[in-house]
Amino acid sequence: MIIRNYHLLCIVAILLILLSLFVAHTDTLDLHLSDIYLVLSGVQTLRTVALFLLLLWLLYLFTHRFLYSKALTSLHIFITLSATLLITACLFYYAAYAKTYITIYNSPLRLLLPLLIIATLLSQLLYIINLLLGVLRRVN
DSSP states (O other), X not given: OOOOTTHHHHXXXXXXXXXXXXXXXXOEEEEEETTEEEEEEHHHHHHHHHHHHHHHHHHHHXXXXXXXXXXXXXXXXXXXXXXXXXXXXXXXXXXXXXXXXXXXXXXXXXXXXXXXXXXXXXXXXXXXXXXXXXXXXXXX
């Protein structure tokens, strides 16, 4: 079996699921965004990120032969993994550090968190571009 770089998505997802087994079910991430107050379970946050990474891994598993460039694939995987792991780490670190609810506008996360979320979303465009260029190359 050839180990491809998109298998990192599955490995990290499995590690996040295993990590979620060691997080207390009572640990919550309390986010206060302007007039919105969210209470997220730490376990569910880790498992949601893991499911997102598993979904991307499945997409790569079924479409890797249609992709245009390995460089675009590597860039997409690197940005996606680093941004999602940094988002998760920032939320958990700040929740443990603050010991209260997280007020995004009064914290160091005010600039970092939106940038990481935008990087994650924009990196998904790399996958779409890579897939479209690969399909167009096969058609022509």
